[in-house]
Amino acid sequence: MSSPQQPFSSTPPRHRMLVIASVIVAVLALIASVTVTGCGSDSASSGSADSTGSAVQACTRALSGTQTVEVAFTGETYPVRVHVPTDADPNTPLPLVLDLHGSNSNGTSQAEISGLDAVADADADGFIVAEPTAAIALDTDDPLPDGNWAWNVPGVPTTAGEYPDDDARDDVAFLAAVIDSLTEQACVDADRVYATGYSGGGRMASALACERPDLIAAIAPVAGLRAGRATEDDVTVLDPTTCAPDRPVSVLTFHGTEDQVNPFAGNDDARWGYSVEAAVSAWADLNGCTDEAATEKVSDHVSLTRYGSCEGEAAVELYTVDGGGHTWPGTGVxxxxxxxxxxxISASELMWDFFAAHPGQ
Structure with missing residues (x-):
């Protein structure tokens, strides 16, 4: 008759220690293979490592459709219009596009001009669109329902010709707060955050790329690309020391040759200054592009200029609209x-194609 199986407690001490050690190693290995990344204040989710060993972000999104999100900043809260495609997977992080209005406008009006909601809805995977509103109030004879506002672009006067007060909201920091807030609340893929803007919003998007390239993978200003401020002595000359990102930022821009507000060739107004071509060339230098610019015609009145062989697979591109005004190509407004x-062409569709092709570093 065989002997009954001995309980674990009767296992020889040396063998028992080896078994315990093996269990501990297995548990530690399991813990190391899982990374938890919260992406929403009321979500509880986890991530795992992909085939390369990198952490895969995971989160749960409660936001869907078009709504207003309150963003806290320096003791105040500011409404931000946010659109999330209704059929987007709530557990999949999505890219974020900041869509910044022009001077004398607001986020609601910008959403109508850009039409990026429809582009986001039509995309197979979708993306999030956010239209914050600036905080410098402008007097106007044509007031909009949501007010007329201007951005605090560093070192640049508003369309009223006045520099913002010292206590004006720091809009570079504010937009960083918007990104942080939506990363939490809307399950944003932090490596795929982009910015576009119209006119003054384009200047603001440019400033954000100059000062916070760690947050922005690419920008696509319409009628407003800048690459830093002009020199103090001559506003028609770019001061290269005022924009020095420490990593490449892909740049796409659209500009009409008959733009009377921000002239393609530049002017001597401190609100604009140096030419569009100077701005594009400066970004090519900042991104370490080594190939000469190449231009091709894409339609009867539109040409595309590209700079190649840029660092970090970045790109710099300019759509020039022959005879185009201070307008948003393809808008229905x-x-x-x-x-x-x-x-x-449709600036909104083209910029999303560009953004999708240029994730962050």
Whole structure:
């Protein structure tokens, strides 16, 4: 008759220690293979390592459709219009596009001009669109329902020709807070955050890329690309020391040759200054692009100029609209008072294609 199986407690001490050690090693290995990343204040989710060993972000998104999100900043809260495609997977992090309005406008009006909600909805995976509103109030004879506002672009006067007060909201820091807040609340992929903007919003998006390249993978200003401030002695000359990002930021921009607000060739107004080509060339230098610019015609009145062989697989591209005004190519909103709006291209569709092709470093 065989002997009954001995309980674990009767296992020889040396063998028992080896078994315990093996269990501990297995548990530690399991813990090391899982990374928990919270992406929402009321979510509880986890991530895992991908095939390369990198942590995969995981979170749960409660936001869906178009709504207003309150963003806290320096003791105040500010409303931000946010659109999330309704059929987006709530457990999958999505790219974020900041869509910044022009001077004398607001986030709601910008959403109508850009039409990026529809582009986000049409994309197979979708992306989040956020339209914050600036905080410098402008007096106007044509007030908008949500107010007329201007951004605090560092070192640049507003369209009223005045420099913001010293206590004006720091909009570079504010936009960083918007990104942080939506990363938590809307399950944003922090490596795929982009910014576009119209006119003054384009200047603001440019400043954000100059000062916080760690947050922005690419920008696509419309009628407003800058690469830092002009020199104090001559506003038609770019001061290269005022924009020095420590990593490449891909840049796409659109500009009409008949833009009377921010002239393609530049002007001697401190609110604009040096030319569009100077701004594009400066970004090519900042991104370490080594190939000469190459230009091709894409439609009857639109040409595309590309700089190649940039560092970190970045890109710098300019769509020039021959005869185009201070307008958003492809918009369905009547902004004809600002010049000709081409319908030969859609800035919103093209910028999303560009963003999707240029994730962060």
């Amino acid at each position: 009547d902004i004809s008072a600002l010049g000709t709006t081409t319908q030969e």
